[in-house]
Amino acid sequence: MTNIFRRVKAVLSRHRLEQDLQDELNSHLKMDAQERLERGDTPQEAHMNARHALGSTLRTAENVREAWGTAGIDRLMQDLRYAFRQMKRSPPFTLAAILTLGLGIGANTAIFSVVNAILLRPLPYKHSERLVRIVENIPAAESFSGAAERTTDMSPDSFQDWRSKTTTLSGMAMERQISKTLVARDAVRLSGLQVSPALFGMFEVQPALGRVFAPDEEKPGLDRVVILSFGTWQRVFGGDPQILGKTVALDNAPYTVVGIMPREFAYPDSQTEFWLPLSLPVPGLLGLPVVARLKDGVSLTTAAEEAAAIGRYMRGESSADPQPSGPPRIQLMTLKEELVGRIRPALVVFVIAVSFVLLIACVNVANLFLARAAARNREIAIRMALGAGRWRVLRQLLTESCVLALAGGIAGVGLAIAGTRFFVALGQGLARTDLVRFDLIGNAIPRLNEVAIDASTLLFTLLLTVITGILFGLIPAFQIGRATSITRMDLQFGTTAVPMRVVRTAMLVGQISLTMVLLIGAGLLIKSFMTLANTSLGYDPSNVLTFKIPQPALDYPQGEKAQKQQNAFAEEVARRLQLLPGTQAAAFTNNLPMVQGCFTWGGFGLGDATCKTGRMAVVSRDYFRAMGMRLIAGRGFAEQDRGNPQAVFLLNRAAVKAHFQGVNPVGKTVADSQGFLHGEIVGVVDDTRQAGPDTEPMPQLFMDPEHFQAVYGEGYYFVVRTTKDPAAILPSIRSIVHDLDPKAVVDNVATMDQVISNSITTPRSYAALLGTFAAAALALATIGLYGLLSFFVKERTQEIGIRVAIGAQTADVIGLVLKHGLGMSIAGLAIGLAGSAILMQYLQTMLFGVAALDPVTFTAVSGLFLLVAFLASYLPARAAATIDPLKALRYE
């Protein structure tokens, strides 16, 4: 340790030490000379003999420096200075190398920061690895949709049962995402989470102020307490230190503030603004996700075994019953796995893709190095002839490549900062942000807000940079180390060593193969995305503005009457919207396509026990017109249905297919076994893709609000089809709603186009990302091909000149170069296609409507690549064709 300290000190006080050493040697010389003078030498002899006795001062100084321990650093500095001189000598080379490496390192850094934030870093809770979700795999035979499903929902009864039985879980909490209108100065909509009070203990979180929920606050009546997030406390209440014990109005009900969470606590996400206790039982609730905590010392496997047993018990099975094949019925997953597991395959694909980009970049720079090394062979041969060891030359070359890589790394970090921003923007949707964000489905990249270039990312980049520098520095360096004998030949004949040419060709072919794999992957994702984006949705989303007015709008009484009043309010809003200039149709519904929270209300049966079920939607009269849905048979809702005690329904095509075997059901009566539905079918509308473009339409039944008897507490979504810019009518909408009820909030504003655009955010970001990588790879490979061929032409200028001199035509010369270029391209292409066929299986989960071995994509990408390869080969070929034989023969 002290040794290192001394060395560092020696390096720092370097100048003084050197001076001191020179003085010391001078004084030695002087004293020796004086003594020799005194012994009778002539002044000249004395000086000469003293010099001779002292020996080489340079070598002495070098040895002394060795004793200081700074020699290694000296040599490094020397190499670095030399490397910088080399870089300055050819700016185009240096710039090309730095940009290429910057691209490769930057892409890798960006993807690493994403992978780190999403997959590697633990969730921001204490001992987050002990937090689990209970996942149920529902086989196709039992599922609602008819396909195998996975759910984290558990019924409140099962939850209570489970909680009393478990011995491996130290806590369990149900959770429900909610939003409530808070009336402070103005009415604002806040999103929050209703949770079992146990949650805070399980997360080991202490409030910043006040307390967490008490266990008995999950009892109805005691549950009127609220915990605010730090942000909400600051933003809405100005950080009022006296807030504890105060009453706030949430959806017009009084809640007492009992605690403020610390600033950094965010569960389930940073958008959560408050927490309420979840009181059990919750009437009419089908199921909610449960988060649980493993008891200390209990492993996930042990807990999972118990969970499977409890699951069997609850379904009334014994452990002796045969287990169905497929995934286990009940699974325990860590909270993190449950959150990010879905995105892992995609991230793995991206990691592979960026590694390819980096490899291609390395090969390109290595090729640049080789090309230059050919030119530098003379210099290196001379240095080796002068006695520089092979290791010394190697180290020099590695220093050069590492300095370049470091510069590339710095450029890469800049690129990565921009790149991660791009990724986050992609992941959050590129929709206009002048309208409020929606509660969308399909907006599926988790932990996106945690993505950032942090210390571990920079460390990764540094590591990557060094590895990169060694990787692309070693290939040419190795070549040079071996090439001494060939070098001598070079000096005589001025041609490149043959093995070097083979290495460069092989690297280029490899590069082309990797590029092909990337291009095909990107091609498949882009085609997949296009398919998704062009899927007919069954409605016309253009020029449609949607928003939600959450209900109950505060002062409405509870019960059936509330529903009537809510409907009347909605009708009035729709009527006034209709009067706005530019409005073509205005309507409202409880079930807007692709919006979260619209699916909880569903399920209708048609009488007999065997029939399948479908979704039920409440829609106002003009809904089909406002959404641009097609009526296939019968009629829509009409004025005459108002006040008619007999309910009328519309079905969609899927429901007709499922329940009436495709026969026109207009005029038939539907009723369910509970007597909840009873009425006549008056029309059929075309299918819509309700849950997103990648989900098949499901059976749907539409009823009007007037005949909708159940108490529905969530409010309605409004749909306005307009000829104007949707954003322009937003102020009018707000004032209409405010006039009718000052405490009502216009929430979740978005255009239908935005809603759709957001629902395909994930596939779009995948396609854009891989497309970007593929484009970078293609550019790099093209440059590589072009560079290699140009070099090939330059190298064979003499030969080509002779050919032209003895009568070769322009076409022959062009053909010669093209054949070389296309030969390498086709070899790379073939290897790339074969590799793709194997690798594309990993892409399967990210594809929609496209096979992993889609022949169209494979052909189109090959065609595109050949075209690019032709261009990259043609330019050097043209250059070769213009070689003047006379000049060529004088070349060199």
Next chain:
Amino acid sequence: MSIKERNERLQLLQGTLDMLILQTLQWGPQHGLGISQVIGNKSEDLIKVEAGTLYPALHRLEQQGWVASEWKVSDKNQRAKYYRLTRAGKKQLIAEQSKWKQLLKAIRLVMRPSGKQEGA
């Protein structure tokens, strides 16, 4: 110097030079030239310490903290860098001396002409 001369001169054992320098400095501070002269004289010119090995050794000893140096004016009115033994250097010298005696004894035992066992 001739080849014969070089062969007659003794090659120093690894680390021995350090000990010789420390030994020389026992009698007081000395500059580099002085040290090499003292060693040369005392060894009857069998050991000649060249500047190329002396100065690195001095700087190494200084790095170890066994000697310290300062610039002084010599009795002949020359500015010279004088080295002196530090406390740690004295300890090191004692250690080296005893190691050296052990080594000499061992070598003497091995190099004895007959196979007599001493003291056994």
